[in-house]
Amino acid sequence: MISTEGLNEAKVRISNHLHVTPMLSSQTLNEETGKRVHIKAEHLQKTGAFKIRGAINRVTLAKEAGAKHLLVASSGNHGQAVAYIARTLGLPATIIVPEDAIPTKVNAIHHYGANxxxxxxxxxxxxxxxxxxxxxxxxxxIPPYDDYEIIAGQGTIGLEILSQVQQPSAIVVPIGGGGLIAGIASAVKMINPAIKVIGVEPEEANGTFLSREAGKHVAIQASTSIADGLRSSTPGELTFPIIEKLVDDIVLVSENDIREAFTFYLSRMKQVVEPSGAVTLAALRAGKINHENGDVVLVASGGNVNVRVLEEYIV
Structure with missing residues (x-):
């Protein structure tokens, strides 16, 4: 599990490299859902996603331990994050991306100077x-999610949320490999165990949902979900026990739910939130988030999209 000390050390270690991302709101969304909704805008973070938090924390420690070259396996956002902080700290980096990686993300990795x-x-x-x-x-x-320092870095989002929204009743978080939700749940439950932490996966990339149902790791086949950052085959060895212990519920959303959420962000809020980050809004608008009365926080985890194929994401 992640300790309070580990979270606070991560917060100090990464603070000079990051934005404190804002909370966004939409009167239309509040009226539509009957809830007070706050959107944690990690799509406006440096490198366009939350991944920079864990990357800074882990890479900084790696350099202090004598690392000379970094290697990453990433669908895109983690690769961008490590490439960015590696360049900042003067370290070479090599990023392994999927053969069907989104070109926008690969171009950003190349721009930051990584192989x-x-x-x-x-x-x-x-x-x-x-x-x-x-x-x-x-x-x-530098693992994408299955590392305690990565998880602690992502957990700083939970600390920020609780400094921005007083007593939310639920925080809704995307799930890929589980680093983001494990970190946020660790931070939130330490401070206020009554706050529900709810995870969201695509129906077509539901490895954590199935693993939780089975009580053990379940691997899924390669997914073609438009939420490319959530296509993990199975939850991490370190992240899954944290999810099992601290996450209150996991819900699934359809590809059409995700497209509708992406379209809402773009057309009504003028925000570009990638499909992986839009799943939390998809779950809320599809009626999947059940909780007590009070404020709901949706984590919009990233905003890196291939603008040349936007029509694939819009309904």
Whole structure:
């Protein structure tokens, strides 16, 4: 589990490199759902996603321990984050991305100066390839989610949420490999165990939902969900026990639910929130979030989209 000390150390370690992202609101959304809704705008974070938090925390410690070259397996956002902070700290980085990676994310990784390797289509394949290259390349692997320092970095979002919204009744979080929700749940439940933490997965990428139902890790086949950042094959070895203990519920959303949420963000709020970040709004608008009366916080986890194919995300 993540300690209070670990969260506070991560907050101090990463604070000079980050934005404190704002809370957004929409009167239309409040009226439509009958709830007071706050959107934690991590899509406005540096590198366009929450991943920079864990990356800064882990890479800073890796450099202090003597790392000379970083290796990452990532669908895009984590790769961007590590590439960014590696350049900032003067370290070379190599990023393994899926063969069907979104070009916008790959271009950003290239812009930050990292080397790029295309390999496979699932997180399991990429992670295995990174492990195979670790000794050959004399690198330090920076995991995308299954690492306590990564989880602690993501958990700083929970600390920020509770400084911005007084006593929310529920915080709704996307689930990929589980680092984001494990971190947020750790922070929130330490401060106020009564706040519900609810995870959201696409129906077509529901590895954590199935694992929770089975009480053990369940691996799914490669997904084609438009929420590309949530296509993890199975939850992490470290993240899953935290999710089991601290997350109150996990709900699923359809591809059409995600498209409708993406379209709402774009057309009504003038925000570009990638499909992976829009799943929380999708769950709320689809009536999947049941909680006591009070404020609801939706984590909009990223905003990196391929603008050339926006029509695929719009209804």
């Amino acid at each position: 790029i390797i295309y390999y496979g289509t699932t997180s399991k394949e990429r992670i295995a390839h990174a492990e195979a290259l670790e000794n050959k390349m004399n690198v330090v692997i």
